[in-house]
Amino acid sequence: MEVRITPSEVHGRVSAPQSKSYTHRAILAAGHAGAGTVCNPLASADTAATIRAAELFGADITRGDGELTVEAPAGWPLTPPDVVDCGNSGTTFRLMTATAALAGGTTVLTGDGSLRTRPQGQLLQAITELGGRGTSTRGNGQAPVIVSGPIRGGSVGMVGETSQFISALLMAGARTDAGIDMTLPSPPNEEPYIHLTIDLLDAFGVDAAKTDAGFAVGGGQQYGRDSPYEVPPDFSSMSYLLAAGAVAGEVTVTGVRPSVQGDQRIVDLLGEMGADVRWDRDAGEITVGRRPLTGIEVDIADVPDLLPTIAALGAVADGTTRIRNCGHVRHKETDRVDLMGEALSEMGAVVSDTPETLVVRGGESSLTGGVLPNTADHRLIMALSVVALAADGITTIPDAAHVDISFPGFFDCLAKLGARFTQE
Secondary structure: OOEEEEOOOEEEEEEOOEOHHHHHHHHHHHHHHOEEEEEOOOOOHHHHHHHHHHHHOOOEEEEEOOEEEEEOOOOOOOOOOOOEEOOOOHHHHHHHHHHHOOOOOEEEEEOOOOHHHOOOHHHHHHHHHOOOEEEEOOOOOOOOEEEEOOOOOEEEEOOOOOHHHHHHHHHHHOOOOOOEEEEOOOOOOOHHHHHHHHHHHHHOOOOEEEOOOEEEEOOOOOOOOOOOEEOOEOHHHHHHHHHHHHHHEEEEEEOOOOOOOHHHHHHHHHHHHOOEEEEEOOOOEEEEEOOOOEOOEEEOOOOHHHHHHHHHHHHHOEOEEEEEOOHHHHHOOOOHHHHHHHHHHHOOOEEEEEOOEEEEEHHHOOOEEEEOOOOOOHHHHHHHHHHHHHOEEEEEEOOHHHHHHOOOOHHHHHHHHOOEEEEO
8 A cells, every 4th residue: 555645734633542562462361361351452463463373372262343352271372283473573473482382392483574584582592491492493593483392480591682572481481380580681672561561461460570680470370350451552653643743733642541651751752842742641631732843862772662753753853853772673673773764864854873873853854755665664654654744745655554563543543633645
């Protein structure tokens, strides 16, 4: 799908999208519990990958009106009868790699071309140290991987290369006999996502915690929940809607509640840049209105998914926006630092980068439309759509259908807000 966006004013109210991160984890937790209902799950390409994987491990998942019903047999997870293909979803891959380590047999997991370039070696090594066996078929620490279990649990050292490794081991560790105690030599990147996992585990009756040395979860615990689990809204996806209000009018997002999600920080960052930000916590609404924006300096070690949004805002703002500690963002679905800089440059923004920084000089930029490079990255597509609202001329974004990975309703929301664009 190709989208052509005309500079537009946006005004109105839209509902907050549901959390992809919580949906992944809730499906898995319901499987561990043997049964459960997940209400208001995000229906996206990535969460569909988690559903398919859970089913291959033996779960029966029924899609209803605004909910998923999960039933799993005793002894779940079972050894899958086929290769577990996680598509483009890195979260699915990491969570299900640790899940495979609980099964008694051997599991093969893979994904698409992008996923097969992402690092998995630390997680495979941890599984081996915990009593299982994890190997990369190509010997490079990347998918496809082969995992044999079951792991017994125990202590393991972790570098903290990605929070998803730690989250995956916390979720699996509760089902081991010994639990898992992870030691980290330094704080991990993306730590709020680990606390998100701990929050989800608590909702399913599992105790896990940050320790002086790292993170730990006790063994022999039983997942369970008496009532359906309701997925909270997603601040990562919400950031594009709020940013649209900041650069092109005024947007109110409804159905919002405070969260442990690190990307909730976008609300404060918008205020720091000068946007008109109002959060009515009682009503569960955030309104962001356009005002002159100024550049800021941001450390995104804990909020990597906000890089595209911050860079987009920086392109529209006066002054310079400097995004620091973003080296790990080069290892997502794409090298988001390089590709975001390339796309913004095509639009007339003045951009530079180093291995760990992205600098956008909005005060020196003159934004125009044009045909953007094909990034094939859902977060870049949404962030660049926000820039297009404030650029001169029509902006053409190829392969815009990739938004289905995390926010299938994104362009529907833009249309409701009055943005002018065509799709074909």
